[in-house]
Amino acid sequence: MIERERPAFPIDFLKDLIRKLRIPGRRDGGSDRFPGPSSENLADDVLRVQVGVIRKAFKAAGLDVAGAPIEGKRRVVDDADVRYLYRPGHILARREDVGRLREFFESEENQKRFRGKLDARETRVPGLVLAVLPSRTDEQDDVLATLVEVEDGGFLERGAATPDHVVYVTPKGYLCPATEPEVPRSRRPWPPPTPYDREITDEKTKIRVTVVDSGLWKDAVGSAESPWLETDDVFAGNEDLEQVIPTKIHEYAGHGTFVAGVISCIAPETRIDVEAALPYGGAVFESDIVDQIQDALEENKPQIISISAGTHTRDNHELLSLVLLAQNNKFDENDDVLIVAAAGNDSSNDPFYPAASAKDYPWVVSVGSVDPDKKVSDFSNFGKDWVSVYARGRNLVNAFPKGTYTCHEPPNKGKVRKFDGLAQWSGTSFSTPIVTGLIAAEMRDNGLTARAAWDVVRQTAITEYDARIGEDIQIVGPLT
Incomplete structure (x- = not known):
């Protein structure tokens, strides 16, 4: 229900084009479904509402979601910039990679940078582990920043561990x-x-x-x-x-x-x-x-x-x-x-x-x-x-x-x-x-x-x- 685009042309270009045309996105430059002038920020407004629906529903169940940007390792501030949503403090990994993750968190340097221990939980899919991450002591994101460090440090190949994305x-x-x-x-x-x-x-x-x-x-x-x-x-x-x-x-x-x-x-x-x-x-x-x-x-x-x-x-x-x-x-x-x-x-x-x-x-x-x-x-x-x-x-x-x-x-x-x-x-x-x-x-x-x-x-x-x-x-x- 909810999700920005890169290979064809930059997302900012698309967003600016939609705003300049002042239409919801139809090829012919208008819409019989949307009479009258549309908001210059319609694309952003729609995405904010859609992400808001998801956030509200998860919150009602006592759960939280976070928004990731197109690039970078910090959560988005504005939901109009969301590329994908994910579960804070959790990642998915193969069972055989859990040992390497523990090595990362148990190193002398990282014991000072993180609180708690890695908690790896089996899922219904054999070999797939949902890992609850130790929390960071800095202001970096527990998932996005940590995955970058795990990969850059050579503990896991890129993509071997991922966020628990929201589908x-x-x-x-x-x-x-x-x-x-x-x-x-x-x-x-x-x-x-x-x-x-x-x-x-x-x-x-x-x-x-x-x-x-x-x-x-x-x-x-x-x-x-x-x-x-x-x-x-x-x-x-x-x-x-x-x-x-x-x-x-x-x-x-x-x-x-x-x-x-x-x-x-x-x-x-x-x-x-x-x-x-x-x-x-x-x-x-x-x-x-x-x-x-x-x-x-x-x-x-x-x-x-x-x-x-x-x-x-x-x-x-x-x-x-x-x-x-x-x-x-x-x-x-x-x-x-x-x-x-x-x-x-x-x-x-x-x-x-x-x-x-x-x-x-x-x-x-x-x-x-x-x-x-x-x-x-x-x-x-x-x-x-x-x-x-x-x-x-x-x-x-x-x-x-x-x-x-x-x-x-x-x-x-x-x-x-x-x-x-x-x-x-x-x-x-x-x-x-x-x-x-x-x-x-x-x-x-x-x-x-x-x-x-x-x-x-x-x-x-x-x-x-x-x-x-x-x-x-x-x-x-x-x-x-």
Whole structure:
């Protein structure tokens, strides 16, 4: 939900350009969704609000988060400068590297610079350790400054230990015009339900998809407003059910339900298990989300894991937790497990994980967003080296809680919207389940493994040159 951009051009240039244009970010220089003049600081204001939602949710649970800058080893002061969020005082490391970390903290010099001892705690992922760091006696950050010193001192290679990043859903992001949920103009879903005249009665033969998201709003399942969410296909444990107050729908409510609905429309007769893995304003610590995925792998044995969430990372290193999760579950050797992940909504080509792992591993598919005109959505991340494919992510319509929602982001802050079981939403969060559904349908119809089905779906892609990003892109799925 929340995350700035370097390789294409500097982030400050992009921010200044948006301000000079005085628009929320549309290519055509205006927006029918945002009437009237917009704030010169709209991009900054939106990011502050989004980070604020996460901070508030973590704080309510007795937890804290910190913001890291694009460069440097000090926490940001202004949330408009956040590159990624992380857990203060904690890092992730391999079990075999804990000894080297202890050597660093137990050296004579560092015993004077730190208070306490390193506390290394095992996670649900074998070999992955969550380490509570000794506190520093200077004013430097316990995580950012300490990791620099550990690496510069030669105790660990760069990226061998990482912050415990905050992973967040991505319906809207920095420099992103994708809206908060809107009241749809039509009572029909988009993408429309795909006709399928065969009922699969044997649950063991259904394709299994796990949606790692905000949980399931159960009232949508089997309802008159969203009948494509069938009671025989969409599931969530009691702990994964999303509680919604109808008179005050909370931020990012219904996100997981909406994603499940898109998959159901594209691939009927697919078993979808929705996990409430992002409980804090649509966010969670990296160490916790891999625990949830590990549980899902053991309990539901999914063939596709759909993740409309992610984060930028320290120095663009891959998520250590996901690498170890994959190693322990032998993803490289298993053609029937695939992660489909959102590329993020920063209008940037800076890697966004776990989606960016697609550049290194065959078990990850990274999904960007295009508009109906086949152009990359102005909110979508991009990059031919790590975005695998694009699907429509603009103005999708699907299941959403009934009730009233008060907008919390500028320029619509304070506006009240009333929903009756459907919403319109935009972002790579929603292009992702289109690709998930396409893969699941191919598996269902032709008895293929997840990776083989992905190869077939990829072969259906059309190639378009996008002048804005200067790249050829591959597009799959319906557009209009």
